[in-house]
Amino acid sequence: MSVPSIIVNFKAFRESMHEGAFEIARAAERVSRETGISIGVAPNYIDAYYIAKNFDIPVLLQHVDPVDFGAYTGQIPVESLVLYGFKGSLVNHSERKLRIDEIRRIVSKMNELGLISVVCSSDNMESVALSVLKPSAVAVEPPELIGTGISVSKAKPEVVREAVDPIKRMGNVRVLCGAGITTADDVRKALELGVDGVLLATAVTKSSNPEGKLMELAGAFKF
Ligand code: G3P
Numbered sequence: 001m002s003v004p005s006i007i008v009n010f011k012a013f014r015e016s017m018h019e020g021a022f023e024i025a026r027a028a029e030r031v032s033r034e035t036g037i038s039i040g041v042a043p044n045y046i047d048a049y050y051i052a053k054n055f056d057i058p059v060l061l062q063h064v065d066p067v068d069f070g071a072y073t074g075q076i077p078v079e080s081l082v083l084y085g086f087k088g089s090l091v092n093h094s095e096r097k098l099r100i101d102e103i104r105r106i107v108s109k110m111n112e113l114g115l116i117s118v119v120c121s122s123d124n125m126e127s128v129a130l131s132v133l134k135p136s137a138v139a140v141e142p143p144e145l146i147g148t149g150i151s152v153s154k155a156k157p158e159v160v161r162e163a164v165d166p167i168k169r170m171g172n173v174r175v176l177c178g179a180g181i182t183t184a185d186d187v188r189k190a191l192e193l194g195v196d197g198v199l200l201a202t203a204v205t206k207s208s209n210p211e212g213k214l215m216e217l218a219g220a221f222k223f
Helices: 019-035 045-054 082-084 101-112 124-131 157-168 185-194 210-222
Strands: 006-009 040-042 088-091 114-120 137-141 174-178 197-200
Touching: 006 210, 019 040, 019 210, 040 210, 045 082, 082 101, 088 101, 101 114, 114 124, 124 137, 124 157, 137 157, 157 174, 185 210
Parallel strands: 006 040, 006 197, 088 114, 114 137, 137 174, 174 197
Antiparallel strands: none
């Protein structure tokens, strides 16, 4: 399975848990069906299995742990994703950082299992360093813009632009960007910088009309 063009991270917002999560999942399913643009979702753990079972969209976890099955209280073994039909996971999100050895272990296991690993990075240096691990994608997300509504593609285009070529030189590693992406124009600008897709949260999870917002964002891939 390839890396979705749009990934919506539900985080732990009240609006995107339980019924809210199902509404966004339904919206993502409809919009990807209608537009042909692949939309993946990263719901909170508690909602993830219900969504994977009931909606025809790729479900990624927000985090996974560098452990095998065993006595690890409160941890998610990489292999367990396969049991539940999850397609992959975000890894090293700036709100859930990991050490480099942990990321290496997770990515290598995910590659072995054919799971999508979307490894998040905060800047150019980290992006390039992480792409060496050959994840499915590196998502460039300057933490200071996360949740601000100020898009990385407009406010810090150089961070994205300078990461794209070195990451793509690694071979089969896709590039996403995220932080503050809110409008179709933000997505268009990101695509102009050379990314393959976007990772976002607030614009969809806090929208009063998630389906309309996703339709707007998906529209940016059509031109
Ligand atoms: O994982 C996506 C996220 O960190 C970006 O958040 O709210 O700026 O779209 P947001």
